[in-house]
Amino acid sequence: MFRKLAPANNFLTMTHFLGKHKLKAFVPAHLTEITGVIRYVPKDLSNEDIYKSITCDAEVISVKRFMRKVDGKLTPLGTIAVTFTATALLQHAYIQMFRYPVHIYIPPLLQCYKCLKFNHSAKVCRGSQMCSSCSGQHSYKECDVEKIVCINCQGGHLAISRDCPVKQQKMEEKKNKYLKPNRSYAAVVSIPAMPDPRAFPNLKPVKTIDTDINKVPYNAEQILNNELIINALVKSLVMLGNDKSSAPITNKRIKDILLSNLIP
Ligand SMILES: [Zn+2]
Ligand SMILES: [Zn+2]
Ligand SMILES: [Zn+2]
Structure with missing residues (x-):
């Protein structure tokens, strides 16, 4: 996409084209809270310890360890429930650098x-x-x-x-409701766009840029994962560093150099 946007002047006239493609670039996924279960988490870690060290592809809202009453005393189990803001259950999460698979939680x-x-x-x-x-x-x-x-x-x-x-049937219904993915990809893309960059946390980097970047929510992760942008940034920094001219380093100069590297 990036390369096709040259020359830069065209940038501002392609609203239509981009508008059409924005749907794909920013999958307007509806954010939901999804609770997953992680097993065999060391029992000496408190909910707070886990919350602080957990990393995954979504925002973690809460961490709660399952407890069991033994002789009238609550004792921690190795299983925790983690609630994420995501569009689908995550495959795994990291706690203190260890990778754990995330399982579906059926209440x-x-x-x-x-x-x-x-x-x-x-x-x-x-x-x-x-x-x-x-x-x-x-x-x-x-x-x-x-x-x-x-x-x-x-x-x-x-x-x-x-x-x-009857109870067995209700239990089965509940299980199916949680096991079956209730939203297909197609259903997700048909939901109107949300102006929230966190609304597409699981996307692969997208090489689309909108005409007016100030108006478009961008995803930092997308930028960091986009080799074209990172390479252009690095190249621009090197160029600036090697520039022996006495011209002051202004926003405009940085932008011009960056743009020349983004759109060769
Ligand atoms: Zn009965
Ligand atoms: Zn009775
Ligand atoms: Zn009742």
Whole structure:
């Protein structure tokens, strides 16, 4: 792309062309929070230690270690949950220079302790208090019915039992929802552009430049990964360093030299 933009004058007249291509250059990916799981993280590292040392291709929002209650005491597990701002789950992350694969996090299925239905909690429940034992309209604590009837499937088990086929189906649905990628690349590019350079964290370097760079969000990573730009920068610096003339080093001079190296 860069080379095609010569001569520099054309730069300013190619809005149309670039406008058309900008869609590709700045994949307007919709940023979402994605939580992944990392296993076998040394247990002596606190959440803060991990947060400070973790590096990956996205912004880390939070780090939380899974804990387990052992003899009434919370003990740390080797597994941590990391929430990123990204468009898709990352392949790996680095903690204290070690590389860890990132796995998909499937949150446990929520079952309401009030109405005993799924995917909401009792705090926000609008249903009535039902009995997890006999399926009557009372709390299981007040239950005096001997026969066990599941409110969700009418089977002979408690409504909270993992044997319940309805519960098993809900667990399966939840798993599928998290395992299946819900957004294809095509879907991502059709979302309108966002004026936020962080909106495309996983892109490979793109060799497109817009007409008015001041108006276009740029991605520092893209620039650093773009060999054309880096080579031109280095070349310009060397040229400036070797220049024996007494001309003052002004913004304009630097720009001119840089431009001559970017657009030969
Ligand atoms: Zn409920
Ligand atoms: Zn009951
Ligand atoms: Zn059941």
